[in-house]
Amino acid sequence: MEFKTLIYEKGADGIATITFNRPKEMNSSNQLSVGELAQAVADANNDDAVTAVIVTGGPNVFAAGGDIKYMSGVGPLEAEAFITKANVAMDSIANSSKPYIAAIGGLALGGGCEMALACDIRLAADNAVFGQPEINLAIIPGGGGTQRLGRVVGAGWARHLILTGEMIDAQTAFNIGLVTKVVAPDELLATANKYAKSLGRKSKGAMAAAKKCLLLSETTDLATGLSYEQKAWSFLFGGEDQKEGMKAFLEKRRPEYTGK
Numbered sequence: 546m547e548f549k550t551l552i553y554e555k556g557a558d559g560i561a562t563i564t565f566n567r568p569k570e571m572n573s574s575n576q577l578s579v580g581e582l583a584q585a586v587a588d589a590n591n592d593d594a595v596t597a598v599i600v601t602g603g604p605n606v607f608a609a610g611g612d613i614k615y616m617s618g619v620g621p622l623e624a625e626a627f628i629t630k631a632n633v634a635m636d637s638i639a640n641s642s643k644p645y646i647a648a649i650g651g652l653a654l655g656g657g658c659e660m661a662l663a664c665d666i667r668l669a670a671d672n673a674v675f676g677q678p679e680i681n682l683a684i685i686p687g688g689g690g691t692q693r694l695g696r697v698v699g700a701g702w703a704r705h706l707i708l709t710g711e712m713i714d715a716q717t718a719f720n721i722g723l724v725t726k727v728v729a730p731d732e733l734l735a736t737a738n739k740y741a742k743s744l745g746r747k748s749k750g751a752m753a754a755a756k757k758c759l760l761l762s763e764t765t766d767l768a769t770g771l772s773y774e775q776k777a778w779s780f781l782f783g784g785e786d787q788k789e790g791m792k793a794f795l796e797k798r799r800p801e802y803t804g805k
Contacts, residue, residue: 546588550578553585559596560741561589564603571609572602574656576627578612582660583634590641593804596745599737600638600660601648604670604730610655613682628687631656635663635689640760642753644744648737649673650730654712659688662697665756667723668737669715670730675723676712696763698723748786749804754778 546553552564563585565572574582589595602608619627638645638660647661650670658675661667677690685691686707695703698721705711718724728736744752754777762770781787785805793800 546584548581548585550575550581551585553588555589555592555595558742559594559745560599560738561592561595561597562599562601563589564601565606565608568606570612571606571652572657573609573612574631575612575615576630579627579631579634583630583637586634586637586641590637590643595643596749597741598638598641598643598645599648599734599741600645600664601734601737602650602657604650604733605672606651607647607649607653607673608657608660609652610657610678631688635660638663639689639693642749642756644741644752644756646737646740646744648733649675649724650733655679655686655690656688659686659690659693662689662693666725666740668726668728668733668740669718669724670733671715671727672730673715673718673724673727674712675706675715675718676710677707678710678712680708681710746799746802748781748784748790748800748802750784750786751781751790754781 550565550567552566553561554564555561563582565578567573567578589598616624616627644666645664647664647667649661649667651672652674653661654674654676655678658677677686677694679686691707694706702721706713715724715727719727726736758770758774758777761773786802789802790800
């Protein structure tokens with residue numbers, strides 16, 4: 546698949562990498578870029594050979610939100626079409642049965658921060674800067690920021706970042722739980738690949754079940770979530786992977802999962 550706004554690569558190790566590639570526009574988003582992101586995510590989700598996905602903009606700029614030059618000229622209907630397409634991509638990441646890792650270097654603002662929030666694991670270079678500055682342009686986050694940010698960092702920090710439009714550095718992002726690891730810029734992609742390989746070696750069935758339970762925990766009451774978790778846990782005992790995982794543990798070796 547050929548794209549104009551991103552680079553999409555799939556390795557023999559099962560790792561797919563989506564790299565935003567609008568350097569002159571600081572990887573900001575427009576109609577074309579969010580559509581291409583949705584296409585790449587759909588391909589990764591539907592390819593059985595892909596076991597984990599890295600989303601990055603490289604070590605210097607992750608994504609600087611929406612393309613203001615583009616957005617300044619649209620009306621409500623086109624704005625709705627654009628943000629709907631953006632949410633298709635982000636929801637496809639969040640709802641995927643496969644793990645997504647955001648490798649964040651430099652600016653991750655507005656839609657860039659929202660794209661990172663849709664991923665399962667967020668790693669940051671120490672030059673990363675995060676923020677939801679939409680309020681300063683008389684708009685609000687539209688790609689999930691008002692919904693996902695609070696679930697990750699808590700209501701207090703979500704309100705602070707969204708209402709003030711302030712930006713925070715990588716260490717602050719780590720302190721509030723927005724990212725789980727901070728590394729040097731030249732170590733960012735290697736670290737992301739290390740995590741992707743580790744996640745890709747795990748049982749596909751267990752990974753999908755864990756992600757489904759975690760997603761359910763964000764939208765349902767505790768009793769319903771616990772009931773679903775118990776069923777999902779029990780269901781995995783009918784698979785070959787569960788037997789292989791426990792056998793390998795007892796034999797003190799690395800398991801070889803088949804996804805069955």
